[in-house]
Amino acid sequence: MRKLTVISxxxxxxxxxxxxxxxxxxxxxxxxxxxxxxxxxxxNVKKGALTxxxxxxxxxxxxxQGPPAExxxxxxxxxxxxxxxxxxxxxxxxxxDPNALIQPVKKAWEHRIPVVIIDxxxxxxxxxxxxxxxxxxxxxxxxxxxxLLAKLGDKKGKxxxxxxxxxxxxAIKRGGGFIDTVKKVQGLELLATKYSDSKMETALNQTTDxxxxxxxxxxxxxxNEPTAVGMGRAVKAKGYAGKIVAVGFDGNxxxxxxxxxxxxxxxxxxxxxxxxxxGVNTISRILNKEKVEKFIDTGVVYVTKxxxxxxxxQGVLY
Numbered sequence: 001m002r003k004l005t006v007i008s009x010x011x012x013x014x015x016x017x018x019x020x021x022x023x024x025x026x027x028x029x030x031x032x033x034x035x036x037x038x039x040x041x042x043x044n045v046k047k048g049a050l051t052x053x054x055x056x057x058x059x060x061x062x063x064x065q066g067p068p069a070e071x072x073x074x075x076x077x078x079x080x081x082x083x084x085x086x087x088x089x090x091x092x093x094x095x096x097d098p099n100a101l102i103q104p105v106k107k108a109w110e111h112r113i114p115v116v117i118i119d120x121x122x123x124x125x126x127x128x129x130x131x132x133x134x135x136x137x138x139x140x141x142x143x144x145x146x147x148l149l150a151k152l153g154d155k156k157g158k159x160x161x162x163x164x165x166x167x168x169x170x171a172i173k174r175g176g177g178f179i180d181t182v183k184k185v186q187g188l189e190l191l192a193t194k195y196s197d198s199k200m201e202t203a204l205n206q207t208t209d210x211x212x213x214x215x216x217x218x219x220x221x222x223x224n225e226p227t228a229v230g231m232g233r234a235v236k237a238k239g240y241a242g243k244i245v246a247v248g249f250d251g252n253x254x255x256x257x258x259x260x261x262x263x264x265x266x267x268x269x270x271x272x273x274x275x276x277x278x279g280v281n282t283i284s285r286i287l288n289k290e291k292v293e294k295f296i297d298t299g300v301v302y303v304t305k306x307x308x309x310x311x312x313x314q315g316v317l318y
Contacts, residue, residue, distance in 0.1 A: 026087035028059065030283050032276065033079050034066040034094045035120070035165075036198065040252040041225045041272050042066055042094070044318040045118070048276025049092065056284055060089060070165050070198040073097045080104035084111055090283035092276070093129075094119040098169040105129055114286040118275040120170040126294065131282050133296045135270045137170045140249075140300045141177025141223070144268045147302055148219050148247045149185060151265050156187035157218035160210045162231045164198040164224045171195075174223050174249070191217075196227045203230025211238045218244055225250035228267065232258040251303060251317040259305055266304040269316045274298045 032049045034042040046064045053062040063083075067075035073096045083091055084107055091108055093115055095101040101122050108115050109128040117132045148159075159182055163175050175193060182190055191210060196203035203222065207230060211217060220235065222228030228248030232255065235246050241263040248255050251269035258264040275298055285292050303313045 027089060028061055029083075029086065029088045030060045030062055030090045030092065030280055031079075031083035031086075031088045032062055032064045032092040032279065033076065033083065034064075034118075035070040035076070035096045036068065036072075037064075037066040038068060039198070039225055040318055041250050041270075044272040045094070045276035045279075047318075048273040048278075049280045050276075051273075052277045052280035052284075056280070060280070060284065062280060063088075067096070070096055070168075073100045077101065077104050080108065084108050084113060087111075088113060089287060090114045090116070092116050092118055092279035092283060094275075095122050095169065096120070096165070097167060098123045099167075102128070114283055116279050116282045116286075118279045119270075119272075120168055122169070130286050131292045131294060131296060133275055133278050133282065133298055134170070135300055136297050137173035138177035140268050140270070141174040141179075142181045143177075143300065143302060144174075144221055144247050144249065145178045145181035147266055147268075148221060148245050149182065151245045151247075152219055155218050157216045158189045158191055158214050160191045160207070160214070160217060160220040161193040162203055162207055162210075162220065162222045162227050163193050163195050164227045166195045171223065178221055178223070188218075196230060198224060198226045200226040200230040200233075203227040204234050205230075207231045207234035208238060211235070211240060220244060220246050222246070222248045225252055225255070228264070229254045229258075232263050236261075236263045256303075256308065256317055259303060259308055262305070266302055269301050269303050269313070271298045271300075271316045273316075273318065 049062050065079050076096045102124050105115050105128045115129040117129050119134050163171050194206040222231035246264045248264045248267040255267050301316050
């Protein structure tokens with residue numbers, strides 16, 4: 001009976017850890033920390049966060065940070081640590097590395113600072129953060145493959161996969177969904193995945209090499225914004241536009257232009273704006289002692305030349 005009492009008390013303590021969060025927060029700052037500031041995708045997250053700040057009537061002040069590059073994991077760890085040291089009210093975090101960010105998020109939990117993860121998660125078995133807002137990346141990768149395969153029809157040959165940060169939770173799941181789907185089709189050969197470290201120029205050079213080394217390539221996939229932009233530029237420069245099926249991911253102006261001119265057959269677009277807006281609003285709900293969902297799917301839209309001007313597509317493009 002004593003053991004059951006101890007267990008019950010522990011569960012109660014964990015469930016109420018954030019119930020009095022507003023009492024513990026020493027500031028009204030909500031820190032939004034993303035993988036990199038140098039991307040339209042993450043700047044769109046910022047727009048969403050600032051929209052939430054305005055709609056909340058100034059109750060919280062939003063700070064926005066990200067390292068110069070998505071591979072600067074140590075810098076992101078420092079940013080989270082510094083936010084904890086500032087006694088922020090809450091943290092909205094897009095984790096650059098699923099393992100390196102576990103301890104900083106745990107530290108926030110120990111300091112009773114709620115954390116909402118967006119876009120890319122951490123390998124903590126659901127512990128230490130209160131909610132995860134993201135695209136279902138495996139499903140999104142699968143969708144990209146299905147659209148690519150439908151456009152490809154019965155054509156057989158090699159398919160290139162241009163990914164971004166090795167080890168990133170979103171990259172693993174997105175690439176996994178794409179690769180697993182393509183593997184089910186006979187007569188198609190998946191080339192070794194290339195990683196650009198989310199650098200457009202690297203993706204451009206890698207794609208150029210892939211195209212030059214594989215004249216029998218029939219399709220190619222670019223798995224995030226800078227990678228897809230670099231891929232699109234290479235496809236266009238090497239004269240492959242319209243000759244191979246090319247599908248990108250995310251939806252900045254450059255990618256929209258590639259869809260309009262036929263360089264890309266389509267793009268899978270996440271709602272990065274909603275990640276920022278809902279991320280901040282979820283922190284606010286936690287601080288208001290409201291129950292929040294553990295996972296919130298922010299969804300995707302597949303954008304082609306046929307639907308790019310539709311209300312649905314324009315709602316996620318940036």
